[in-house]
Amino acid sequence: MANKPAPSRPAPRLYLATPEVDDPSHLVSGLPELLAAADVAAVLVRLKQADPRSMITRAKALAPAVQNAGAALLLDGHAELVARAGADGAHLTGLAALEDAWPSLKPDRIAGIGGLATRHDSMTAGEAGADYVLFGEPDAKGQRPSMEAIAERLQWWDELFEPPCVGFAVTCEEAAEFAAAGADFVLVGDFIWVDPRGAKAALIEAAEAIRKAHETAFEKAKDSSDMAGHG
Secondary structure, rough: OOOOOOOOOOEEEEEEEEEEEEOOHHHHHHHHHHHHHEEEOOOOEEOOOOOOHHHHHHHHHHHHHHOOOOOEEEEEEEEEHHHHOOOEEEEEHHHHHHHHHHHHOOOOOOOEOOOOHHHHHHHHHHHOOOOOEOOOOOOOOOOOOOOOHHHHHHHHHHHHOOEEEEEEEEEEHHHHHHHHOOOOOEEEOOOOOOOOHHHHHHHHHHHHHHHHHHHHHHHHHHHHHHHHOOO
């Protein structure tokens, strides 16, 4: 009896972080075309600090453009505003923030977490029920691990744990590297928005780099295991 072929794992999806949002009108007009150009699972809305009412108004303005494209809208922090803003969840930094936000987000909304300096913190977040863990974002001083260190952390998580992992990429090269390492999602932000060709061209390029890297890393592995099964 022949062995079943190994299941093919899906390519990582994009997680798009916005620039800091003060006036959302430009983003509102551009997001539908942008989100139609690539497979974007979620949009992380970075709101410029203001009074709660103003921040809710900005998020509400963006929500239809994101959600009508089939993507989730997450606020960067501000878990207390999620419900009133019509958002799908929040991205939190650090275990304390996750714990504080839990009552306002669960069970209906997404609670993602970054700011995980150690493997132990990452495991604690996963055990607490975080919907995803993010590796590779800059800390408060703007420092971040090397690409190799982030890829190693993603690979470790992917092999051992169930919740999705996200790689924070600051270049197209990093996006590809993290896809090959086993990220379920790749977060892209500033390098998309500052690309001289425009955000759409940059997003399409990132998506293609992710697809190719994933195919090389995982489809070849699948082919090898299929051949071994037929041996």
